[in-house]
Amino acid sequence: MALYLIRRVINYLILTAVATSLAYLLASVGLNPAQPEQQRHPRPPQIVIDHLLDRWGANPHVPLIERVWVWFSNILFHGDFGISVQNQPVVTLLTTRAGVSLQLLLIGSIIGAILGVVLGVWGAVRQYKPSDQIVTYASFVIYATPVIVMAILLMVLATGFNQAVGTQIITFSGQYSADAPAAFWPQLGDRLVHLLLPTTVLILTSAASYSRYQRNAMLDVLGADYIRTARAKGRTRNSALIRHGVRVALIPMSTFFAYSFGTLVTGSTLLEIIFSWHGMGEQAIQSIQQNDINGVAGATFFVAILILCSSTLSEVLYAALDPRVRR
16 A cells, blocks of 8 residues: 555656646746836836846746746755745745645635535435435535635624624634734634634535535445345444445545545635635735746645645545555
């Protein structure tokens, strides 16, 4: 199994390098970092603009292939992603903002996946009963609602709740309050309150999609021969379903987890902007707006690493659920 995982991780690392390099290449072709300087009044001398472009590794007078090679070599041998148009190392931006985004993504993806799987299994076992119908309709409504609409609705409900109780219980702007206490527990409580609404949106959207796929996967195994064989050997229905049915139904979900994580990253990007969280999603949008080639490549690298980690985790789950792939 270790050799299998090593091969998969190597493949994902190669894909990460290719995706990040393509992002840098496309950004170099489509973005013009010199545009803000050229539009200034008075316009800086050309030698100043050329100096900035050289500092950013974006001088159009240097062949594109040479720029890509220098940029990739700096990452490979020095861990240097270059300088952003804000004249800050991109590595600093990555380390500062990555933690902010991971708070949303990790909590939302883990809780959403677990909740979705449980609801999917529950719906399949109780097919067409009122509980299954409620989960089905709720999932379709949530799945069809854009993330931005759901976030605004929760903000409106939270505002109404605060007005009803007469105090600010739910705070949803920013990652923490400016006047938050310095003590550990009060500060932790303040951050959890700010985390409540954006995380709830991610959990709901993730659980809605997982529940639909898990329900269908579970329905496929309910009438399988091995379930009837387990029942014939004396196992109760619940024991046979949990021990044999759920395990088999989880195998396709392990693959779905890796691909759905990319959608979750997109949703978190919008949530960071709506709830004023200064994470990698906001950084990616700002990099495009500011014609920041290195910033766009750095944001792509962050997303690629997340997909790599989620794909590796899905491979581990797949191998744990299906012994055949360990050979």
